Amino acid sequence: MDLLLIIIPILFVILFVIFMIRFGSKRKMNKYLVEARRTEYLHKLKQNCLSNNNCVEPPVKSHNQDGVNAINFKNNCGNAINSDIDESDNDSDNVESFNDDNENDKTNTNRSDDFEDNFYEDSSDSSSSENNYCTIDEFRDELVSTFLQVNINHIQGDQILTTLRKHHCFQTLPRSTRSLLHTPRKHHTTIPMDPDGEYYHIGFKKQIIEKLQLLSATEIPNYLQIDLHTDGMSIHKSTGIQLWPIQFRIVSIYNDSPEIIGIYKGKKKPSDPVQFFQYFIQEFQEIENTNGIEFKGKLIPIFLRAFIADAPARAFILNHKGHNAARPCSKCIVEGKKIEKTMCFTELNSCLRSDLDYMNAVDKKHHSQKNQSALKSINFPMVTYVPFEYMHLICLGVVKKFLTAIITNQYDFKKLTKSDISKINSNILLLQSYCPTEFARRPRSIDEYAKFKATEYRQLLLYTGPVIFFNILKGDSYLHFLLLHSACRVLLMSGPSEINLEYAEIALKVYVECCESIYGQTFMSYNIHGLLHVVQDVKLLGPMDSYSAFPYEDNMSFFGKFFRKPNQLLQQLHRRLTERKHCHKSKHEQFEIQPLYQHHHGPLTENISGDFIQFKGLKFEHFRIMAGSKRDSCLLLKNGIICEVQNIIKVSSNQYVLIVKEFHNITHFYEIPYTITSSHVGVYKCCNLLEAMTTINLNEIYAKCYRIPFHNNEGINDGTFIVAAFLSY
Ligand SMILES: [Zn+2]
Numbered sequence: 001m002d003l004l005l006i007i008i009p010i011l012f013v014i015l016f017v018i019f020m021i022r023f024g025s026k027r028k029m030n031k032y033l034v035e036a037r038r039t040e041y042l043h044k045l046k047q048n049c050l051s052n053n054n055c056v057e058p059p060v061k062s063h064n065q066d067g068v069n070a071i072n073f074k075n076n077c078g079n080a081i082n083s084d085i086d087e088s089d090n091d092s093d094n095v096e097s098f099n100d101d102n103e104n105d106k107t108n109t110n111r112s113d114d115f116e117d118n119f120y121e122d123s124s125d126s127s128s129s130e131n132n133y134c135t136i137d138e139f140r141d142e143l144v145s146t147f148l149q150v151n152i153n154h155i156q157g158d159q160i161l162t163t164l165r166k167h168h169c170f171q172t173l174p175r176s177t178r179s180l181l182h183t184p185r186k187h188h189t190t191i192p193m194d195p196d197g198e199y200y201h202i203g204f205k206k207q208i209i210e211k212l213q214l215l216s217a218t219e220i221p222n223y224l225q226i227d228l229h230t231d232g233m234s235i236h237k238s239t240g241i242q243l244w245p246i247q248f249r250i251v252s253i254y255n256d257s258p259e260i261i262g263i264y265k266g267k268k269k270p271s272d273p274v275q276f277f278q279y280f281i282q283e284f285q286e287i288e289n290t291n292g293i294e295f296k297g298k299l300i301p302i303f304l305r306a307f308i309a310d311a312p313a314r315a316f317i318l319n320h321k322g323h324n325a326a327r328p329c330s331k332c333i334v335e336g337k338k339i340e341k342t343m344c345f346t347e348l349n350s351c352l353r354s355d356l357d358y359m360n361a362v363d364k365k366h367h368s369q370k371n372q373s374a375l376k377s378i379n380f381p382m383v384t385y386v387p388f389e390y391m392h393l394i395c396l397g398v399v400k401k402f403l404t405a406i407i408t409n410q411y412d413f414k415k416l417t418k419s420d421i422s423k424i425n426s427n428i429l430l431l432q433s434y435c436p437t438e439f440a441r442r443p444r445s446i447d448e449y450a451k452f453k454a455t456e457y458r459q460l461l462l463y464t465g466p467v468i469f470f471n472i473l474k475g476d477s478y479l480h481f482l483l484l485h486s487a488c489r490v491l492l493m494s495g496p497s498e499i500n501l502e503y504a505e506i507a508l509k510v511y512v513e514c515c516e517s518i519y520g521q522t523f524m525s526y527n528i529h530g531l532l533h534v535v536q537d538v539k540l541l542g543p544m545d546s547y548s549a550f551p552y553e554d555n556m557s558f559f560g561k562f563f564r565k566p567n568q569l570l571q572q573l574h575r576r577l578t579e580r581k582h583c584h585k586s587k588h589e590q591f592e593i594q595p596l597y598q599h600h601h602g603p604l605t606e607n608i609s610g611d612f613i614q615f616k617g618l619k620f621e622h623f624r625i626m627a628g629s630k631r632d633s634c635l636l637l638k639n640g641i642i643c644e645v646q647n648i649i650k651v652s653s654n655q656y657v658l659i660v661k662e663f664h665n666i667t668h669f670y671e672i673p674y675t676i677t678s679s680h681v682g683v684y685k686c687c688n689l690l691e692a693m694t695t696i697n698l699n700e701i702y703a704k705c706y707r708i709p710f711h712n713n714e715g716i717n718d719g720t721f722i723v724a725a726f727l728s729y
């Protein structure tokens with residue numbers, strides 16, 4: 001009896017401890033979310049929902065979804081290079097390297113796979129669209145872009161031109177590749193910088209004017225808002241040579257692509273940021289002194305909007321101590337502590353820095369003493385307008401770290417079992433035939449996660465992750481991932497509502513707050529800390545894609561492959577860039593919707609009559625639709641309906657209608673307790689595709705969607721899909 005009296009309480013204590021370990025972090029997460037509910041935020045959310053026909057519910061016909069009001073189709077991250085930053089590395093040798101395999105080629109292969117997939121899917125005899133032969137001028141332009149694409153050398157090019165000119169049609173082609181491609185003759189001289197480096201200045205003002213000259217009168221902006229970017233890359237692995245380009249983009253011109261202002265070549269990164277930027281700064285100050293750039297009799301003022309860089313490049317331009325120092329954050333004075341060789345940042349509410357203090361470099365623990373920031377001389381607000389950029393911070397930083405945590409034993413998290421991993425992989429295998437054409441890379445085995453490119457982490461975070469980790473990540477860690485996923489989707493929408501931004505802020509705070517209890521202290525790195533500043537950057541600069549490193553890194557991968565000889569790198573670069581500019585010049589025109597693959601196989605609906613032509617595909621500026629394709633046929637309409645395109649009909653010269661089947665049941669897929677459901681961020685669960693077909697007009701389309709087959713708890717797919725609306729690609 002006495003013994004029992006002792007054993008029973010002990011048993012209770014043990015059970016309680018087990019309970020706390022198992023559910024502790026989940027309770028913590030819920031506690032934070034409950035706190036969030038008590039804030040004014042939820043009050044507002046409620047009001048907003050009431051005034052919006054209760055938008056927490058999934059869409060019904062003629063229902064306006066708050067969360068997905070204006071998703072943009074802007075495509076600016078086609079194919080990113082591999083640029084993993086290992087946080088444990090010292091920043092001095094943190095330079096991205098280019099793999100020998102060529103990103104652009106890969107993309108092209110992917111695309112042509114698709115062409116076949118779609119083309120032969122269910123009608124092998126579709127006749128191709130109108131066969132127009134091009135004029136000699138168009139032929140010449142095509143030849144230029146082909147020469148550039150295959151990176152032909154001038155000797156080969158000259159021989160092809162000689163052969164072509166033997167036919168009378170091609171008499172007007174130039175004799176030499178040099179004149180076909182407008183390769184500059186003049187040899188520009190480079191400027192020596194550092195003991196064994198050199199810098200080549202292409203020019204800033206000159207290129208702005210070139211960009212303006214390509215615009216029509218109505219497209220010329222009232223002011224020039226400039227984003228700058230710099231990052232290092234190594235090209236020849238054996239020689240260890242690094243290139244550091246300074247790139248810029250005019251944000252106030254629609255779809256403007258980055259160009260290189262100047263580029264440094266050396267064995268190491270440039271030693272002095274002030275010296276590295278001096279030629280740009282000089283030009284910028286000259287423009288400022290004349291109050292802008294004069295163009296066609298109009299004075300256009302210029303502003304520097306943001307400086308975009310990854311962690312090591314930020315430290316370089318801002319001249320602060322690397323991200324392994326105790327106070328590396330340029331936004332707040334968070335203090336790191338060293339645990340098992342990693343700097344960990346567990347504080348959540350550190351004091352924010354001010355632009356003025358930053359300018360005067362008052363924090364001796366933060367600013368590096370040996371140089372000065374390059375941006376000081378132009379009074380650039382370095383705290384506010386040097387954002388945390390999401391390609392490096394979130395895709396290559398946080399998402400990669402999360403995968404490391406669940407797949408390896410590196411953090412305090414019980415890694416996934418072999419059978420879980422193989423479940424994930426079989427899910428991914430299935431996804432390969434559903435991944436839309438716009439994604440540069442198909443999903444691949446999670447075992448290769450360490451070698452993923454930024455776009456692959458991105459796809460996992462924004463689209464496929466919630467499905468492939470469903471029923472695999474248990475309870476708290478799954479919800480934890482959904483917080484990051486849903487917050488990032490909000491931060492990539494164009495014009496998210498105030499309410500949605502407040503949700504993202506709370507979600508990321510709770511995410512960071514719970515990292516420690518789920519993955520342990522060493523998970524709390526500089527990148528995790530950076531999440532606390534992301535929403536503020538979005539409020540100032542717009543959706544994360546509008547200031548991401550993706551377009552700049554694409555540009556770097558473009559010229560990374562164009563070096564023919566190891567010497568005279570910078571001169572070669574100048575030649576290749578000039579050739580490309582000429583090629584682009586001839587291509588600046590308005591985009592028109594293009595039909596693809598004419599056919600006559602139906603299906604048709606009764607209201608289609610008279611003269612019409614049927615097509616398999618339709619190409620829009622930033623995405624394409626392919627009728628009946630697993631990848632490219634799923635659409636979200638403005639009225640909340642989700643449908644699958646069955647056929648494309650050209651009813652008059654420039655008018656198309658789509659024949660579609662609708663999903664009968666549309667609900668949300670997940671719910672974040674006390675806050676939002678997945679339909680607020682454009683993610684739905686659909687089933688029961690109706691057999692009946694209807695027609696819709698193109699202006700009813702809201703967004704193309706990525707649809708993902710969904711297996712229920714028994715692992716069976718009963719025709720249910722998780723559908724995620726495109727943000728950008
Ligand atoms: Zn990078």
Ligand SMILES: [Zn+2]
Nearest residue numbers: 329331332334
């Ligand atoms: Zn901070």
